Amino acid sequence: MDLKFQDGLIPAIIQDRHTGKVLMLGYMNAEAVNKTLESGYVTFYSRARQKLWTKGEKSGHHLQVREIRVDCDRDALLVQADLRGPGCCHMGYRSCFFRKMTPSGEEVFLRREFDPSKVYGEENPESQT
Amino acid sequence: MDLKFQDGLIPAIIQDRHTGKVLMLGYMNAEAVNKTLESGYVTFYSRARQKLWTKGEKSGHHLQVREIRVDCDRDALLVQADLRGPGCCHMGYRSCFFRKMTPSGEEVFLRREFDPSKVYGEENPESQT
Numbered sequence: 001m002d003l004k005f006q007d008g009l010i011p012a013i014i015q016d017r018h019t020g021k022v023l024m025l026g027y028m029n030a031e032a033v034n035k036t037l038e039s040g041y042v043t044f045y046s047r048a049r050q051k052l053w054t055k056g057e058k059s060g061h062h063l064q065v066r067e068i069r070v071d072c073d074r075d076a077l078l079v080q081a082d083l084r085g086p087g088c089c090h091m092g093y094r095s096c097f098f099r100k101m102t103p104s105g106e107e108v109f110l111r112r113e114f115d116p117s118k119v120y121g122e123e124n125p126e127s128q129t
Numbered sequence: 130m131d132l133k134f135q136d137g138l139i140p141a142i143i144q145d146r147h148t149g150k151v152l153m154l155g156y157m158n159a160e161a162v163n164k165t166l167e168s169g170y171v172t173f174y175s176r177a178r179q180k181l182w183t184k185g186e187k188s189g190h191h192l193q194v195r196e197i198r199v200d201c202d203r204d205a206l207l208v209q210a211d212l213r214g215p216g217c218c219h220m221g222y223r224s225c226f227f228r229k230m231t232p233s234g235e236e237v238f239l240r241r242e243f244d245p246s247k248v249y250g251e252e253n254p255e256s257q258t
Contacts, residue, residue, distance in 0.1 A: 013142055022142055025205040037230075064152055069226040069236065072218050076154040078226040089201050097198040097207040101166075106199065127161030 004075040005030065014042060014045045014088070017066045017080035023088040024096040026055070030078070033052075040065050042079060061085030085111040090120055133204040134159065142169060143184075144218070146195045146209035152217040153225040155184070157206070169194050171208060188248045190214030215242040219249055 003010055009027040026044035028036065032052055035043040041048055042063035043054040056062030067080040089096040090110075098110040132139055138156040145152055155173035157165065161181055164172040171192035172183045172256040185191030198211040218225040220241075 011140055011154060013154060015151060022144060022151065022207050025140060025142060025200065068230045070228045070230065071225040072220045072222075072227070073225070076225075078151050091201045093201075096200040096202075096205075098201070099199045101197045101199065111131065 002074060003030075003033065003070070003077075004073065009045060009047070010075060010077060012042070012044070012077040012079055014063055014079050014081050018082070020053070021095055022097060023081070023083060023094070024055075025065070025111065033077075036065060036079075037068075042081060055088070059076060059085060059090075061087060061106075063125075084106065090116060092116040131203060132159075132162065132199070133202065134204075135204065138174060139204060139206060140177070140207040141171070141173070141208055143192055143208050143210050145212060147211070150208070150224055151226055152192070152212060152223070153184075162206075165194060165208075166197075171210060184217070185213065188214065188219075190216060190248075192217070218246060221245040221248075 008029050010033070012028050013019070014023045014026065027047060028043070029045040032043045032045045035052060041045050041054055041056070042065060043052055046053045063081040064084055065079055067079055069078040071078070087094045089098065092114050093110045094113055095110060095118040099106045099110055100109050133247045137158050141155050141157050143155065144150070145149045156176060158174040159173045161174045164181060170183055170185070171194060172181055176180045186208055191213040192210040193213060196207055198207040200207070218227065221243050222239045223242055224239060227237055228235045229238050
């Protein structure tokens with residue numbers, strides 16, 4: 001697959017294949033793409049920690065790959081996945097997109113599915129992206 | 130809204146609010162975010178052309194904003210939108226994600242909705258992102 005990486009990375013949108021909800025956006029380098037393909041579980045490259053991280057490696061909330069789509073310019077991926085666990089977000093929500101903008105400010109519109117301190121510990125090292 | 134831009138940009142996923150289909154991924158700078166909010170139509174910053182572009186400015190296929198969501202780390206946006214036209218992709222498909230990876234290679238799984246040369250002209254200047 002001929003992908004266009006920018007500074008070595010390509011953004012990957014993760015979508016719940018059953019509900020159609022967008023769960024998160026992460027970044028992959030070529031190694032992460034290969035590991036995702038080989039393992040069948042979504043693996044990103046963490047820009048903050050500068051290393052590969054398989055989503056769920058700490059929480060157990062893995063993202064099982066069902067299909068990978070490529071966009072017209074080959075510079076973005078859309079992964080159809082099954083979320084193995086109550087939430088994708090390290091803050092305890094099913095989706096990382098749990099806030100919406102309103103004229104009066106931001107509003108949380110999802111309910112929390114789990115207590116992140118119990119899943120990730122106080123340090124919460126599995127921050128997103 | 131306190132957003133985290135990287136090199137001045139934030140990725141914005143555009144999702145059809147009726148079907149849940151992911152239509153495209155683009156990038157916004159602060160000015161594009163403001164213009165999107167003020168106009169109610171999705172406006173990106175084109176990295177290739179280094180200027181703002183309102184989706185549909187050439188094709189007429191605008192993206193009308195219905196809701197903007199922000200992710201946990203405030204470094205990605207998810208825009209719920211109505212697509213005004215037959216397709217979002219400059220190659221004639223409803224979604225830019227019209228190809229999927231298969232064990233034997235890539236496969237186009239969407240049908241073409243319009244002839245891009247008739248909408249964009251031969252030069253097709255409204256390339257994605």
